[in-house]
Amino acid sequence: MDTNAKPTAAKRTIGVATPDPVLAVEDLTMYYATRAGDVRAVDGVSFAVQRGESVGLVGESGCGKSSIAMALLKLLPENARLIRGKILLNGADLAPLSDDEMREHRWNHIAMVFQAAMNALNPVYRVGDQIIEALDAHIRSTPEISMERVRELFDLVSLDPGFIPRYPHEYSGGMKQRAGIAMALACEPDLLIADEPTTALDVIVQDRILKELRKVQEALYMSLIYISHDMAVIAEVSHTVGVMYAGRIVEWGETVDVFHRPIHPYTQTLMSAFPSVTGPKHELGMLSGEPPNLLTPPPGCRFHPRCPYATDVCRSEEPPIVRSGSHWAACWHPLDGAAA
Amino acid sequence: MATAAPASAVGTRPLVKVEDLQKRFPVSAGLFERSHSFVHAVDGVSFELARGESFGLVGESGCGKTTTGRLLVRLAEPSDGRVLFDDAAGTPTDITHLAGASLKAFRRRAQMIFQDPYESLNPRRTIFDTVAEPLKVQNACGPHECLERVSRMLEMVGLTPAAAYLFRYPHELSGGQRQRAAIARALVIEPIFVVADEPTSMLDVSIRTGVMQLMQSLADRLGISYLYITHDLAVARYMCSRIAVMYLGKIVEMGETESVLQQPKHPYTQALLSAVPIPDPTVTREPVRIAGGVSRPVDPPPRCRFYDRCPIADDFCRDNDHPPLEEKASGQLAACYKA
Ligand SMILES: Nc1ncnc2c1ncn2[C@@H]1O[C@H](COP(=O)(O)OP(=O)(O)O)[C@@H](O)[C@H]1O
Ligand SMILES: Nc1ncnc2c1ncn2[C@@H]1O[C@H](COP(=O)(O)OP(=O)(O)O)[C@@H](O)[C@H]1O
Ligand code: SF4
Ligand code: SF4
Ligand SMILES: [Mg+2]
Ligand SMILES: [Mg+2]
Numbered sequence: 015m016d017t018n019a020k021p022t023a024a025k026r027t028i029g030v031a032t033p034d035p036v037l038a039v040e041d042l043t044m045y046y047a048t049r050a051g052d053v054r055a056v057d058g059v060s061f062a063v064q065r066g067e068s069v070g071l072v073g074e075s076g077c078g079k080s081s082i083a084m085a086l087l088k089l090l091p092e093n094a095r096l097i098r099g100k101i102l103l104n105g106a107d108l109a110p111l112s113d114d115e116m117r118e119h120r121w122n123h124i125a126m127v128f129q130a131a132m133n134a135l136n137p138v139y140r141v142g143d144q145i146i147e148a149l150d151a152h153i154r155s156t157p158e159i160s161m162e163r164v165r166e167l168f169d170l171v172s173l174d175p176g177f178i179p180r181y182p183h184e185y186s187g188g189m190k191q192r193a194g195i196a197m198a199l200a201c202e203p204d205l206l207i208a209d210e211p212t213t214a215l216d217v218i219v220q221d222r223i224l225k226e227l228r229k230v231q232e233a234l235y236m237s238l239i240y241i242s243h244d245m246a247v248i249a250e251v252s253h254t255v256g257v258m259y260a261g262r263i264v265e266w267g268e269t270v271d272v273f274h275r276p277i278h279p280y281t282q283t284l285m286s287a288f289p290s291v292t293g294p295k296h297e298l299g300m301l302s303g304e305p306p307n308l309l310t311p312p313p314g315c316r317f318h319p320r321c322p323y324a325t326d327v328c329r330s331e332e333p334p335i336v337r338s339g340s341h342w343a344a345c346w347h348p349l350d351g352a353a354a
Numbered sequence: 355m356a357t358a359a360p361a362s363a364v365g366t367r368p369l370v371k372v373e374d375l376q377k378r379f380p381v382s383a384g385l386f387e388r389s390h391s392f393v394h395a396v397d398g399v400s401f402e403l404a405r406g407e408s409f410g411l412v413g414e415s416g417c418g419k420t421t422t423g424r425l426l427v428r429l430a431e432p433s434d435g436r437v438l439f440d441d442a443a444g445t446p447t448d449i450t451h452l453a454g455a456s457l458k459a460f461r462r463r464a465q466m467i468f469q470d471p472y473e474s475l476n477p478r479r480t481i482f483d484t485v486a487e488p489l490k491v492q493n494a495c496g497p498h499e500c501l502e503r504v505s506r507m508l509e510m511v512g513l514t515p516a517a518a519y520l521f522r523y524p525h526e527l528s529g530g531q532r533q534r535a536a537i538a539r540a541l542v543i544e545p546i547f548v549v550a551d552e553p554t555s556m557l558d559v560s561i562r563t564g565v566m567q568l569m570q571s572l573a574d575r576l577g578i579s580y581l582y583i584t585h586d587l588a589v590a591r592y593m594c595s596r597i598a599v600m601y602l603g604k605i606v607e608m609g610e611t612e613s614v615l616q617q618p619k620h621p622y623t624q625a626l627l628s629a630v631p632i633p634d635p636t637v638t639r640e641p642v643r644i645a646g647g648v649s650r651p652v653d654p655p656p657r658c659r660f661y662d663r664c665p666i667a668d669d670f671c672r673d674n675d676h677p678p679l680e681e682k683a684s685g686q687l688a689a690c691y692k693a
Binding site: 293 | 414415528530558559560561562563564566567585586587588589591592615625626627628629630631632633634635636637642644647648
């Protein structure tokens, strides 16, 4: 298999032709209570992830990407409150579940890889033992079978099995991140959430990890939510992309459509702001101002203070959803012939 | 946004001439033991930087970019080698061991912008105090003129109106504003040479372009030359007329940015470039052909530093010293026997 090729169009059409959502998020709303008031980090977010599909969530820091990931796993800090919405995993709503009930789903059905800098590995235990522990918590088996499974997992993410009995500090940054992926895959989850898994790594190591992720995602026909601030990385890993701004998804569609025919002005600027090492040297896009404070998001369209196309209606009323096929955006003045 | 001036448009006489620069750090061998091993962080680096030029230093983390930058502005002393820098009278002077009054005079002409604006902004001091500090250290002006120069500088970096920022603290500013304040601090003394160490790598893209543009326009207006350090080759493409690619303390390739990026000669540059993700889902990259990761260059063997990972290494590479940096195409140099 050519692991360097980007996700194929064929895969994408399969997903669209036979919808089989692993995850359906409906009107998810999550606030953080702070002394200054509620931080509206996730505000009315809806989307679905099909079986075998790789979805990229992209947006700048503070737009709510990690908050969505944590809300889906219900790994929320003390001050976070789920205000409303449904998290349908294989049709069953996770939102009302207790911590104990949630433990059943975590790792088994929905697993997570964190940012390289905040690795899930415990420094005082051998990596192999940590994976076996994750396995044993969910699957009854013998030590021999568990060890065999760890070997398979190491093989899957191209880690040298000689490192199974070693400690995390003996691993390089890239190896630790692959061990994190191996651990997340231990129970063959239906959905893997990867939150900026390569952000702290150099490009050559990043390239290898993206390849491994793509390989296992396709081999296991697993669903993936890949979170990144980097449009270039998203272009490489995802069939479908959701663009976030200030706690909301502002555009959603097949990756090629969104990149080549963006509907939302924010998406257009975000993409043009990324320089590339190849192709013609285009003028780099930029925005004035900064993303809003989520304690007091602007009324109407949250992007209006920075949007070159903003009009009065944008400043006062929530933008409508406009569509072009399965590709949609929330905007009063869409860029590309999409219709409400 | 405007792109870096072509190398041909800048002056030919070098402002900075770096000769065989070396920096070794002892590897700690225990509290009371003398170390016998060294990290060769910068290992025989030579290049010239022309007046008005923005020269890029690129490579993966740990290759020696920051250490090189610190040596060039005399924030560290090299183990060996020279950095010749034009003094106020235009005489090339070795700055590597400057101290006292001559170091202070040099600081008027050479400054550094750090990756993390927190490194140059003291959280307990106002923006005015921080930006004014180089002026005070240099006794450059009285209090009135000082306030005026700081205000003018803040406006120049886009913190307008200056009065709204002068007496605020770093935590009251956004990331982009903090980096603008850090730039103001480095430029307020009107240096002619600035080492910019990953100045935009902590900023979000929608804000990054503005800071990149700002740095270019200030260079044009104030006649500043940059040593621009970045791990991001795509950013180097926009900010630098020439670049040098570093690997384990050595420059392995150097030339005009566009030539190096479009026709890389060194197998490491080729691998690095093929690993850079492309923000277009319909473009497929060349597969990356190297294995393993970057290590620390502790007492490296004399042979080519890239030998262990090189996909085209042969016995000659194994048995000979690290290859010299030689011209492989017009104006493009690489350190490789087989390039
Ligand atoms: N525990 C918390 N308490 C209060 N605010 C928080 C907390 N965690 C995150 N936030 C805020 O929520 C918003 C979204 O943050 P986050 O989900 O981490 O964004 P992203 O991952 O896109 O960078 C930000 O404004 C952030 O400051
Ligand atoms: N003060 C120091 N003491 C010991 N080793 C150092 C020190 N500073 C840098 N190094 C080492 O020198 C090498 C080059 O580091 P650095 O110049 O920071 O690289 P870069 O900026 O390219 O990431 C690395 O191996 C690093 O660990
Ligand atoms: S709704 Fe208005 S302000 Fe918001 S993105 Fe569309 S045009 Fe811009
Ligand atoms: S000199 Fe030899 S080992 Fe070094 S980069 Fe060239 S081919 Fe590879
Ligand atoms: Mg995050
Ligand atoms: Mg550095």
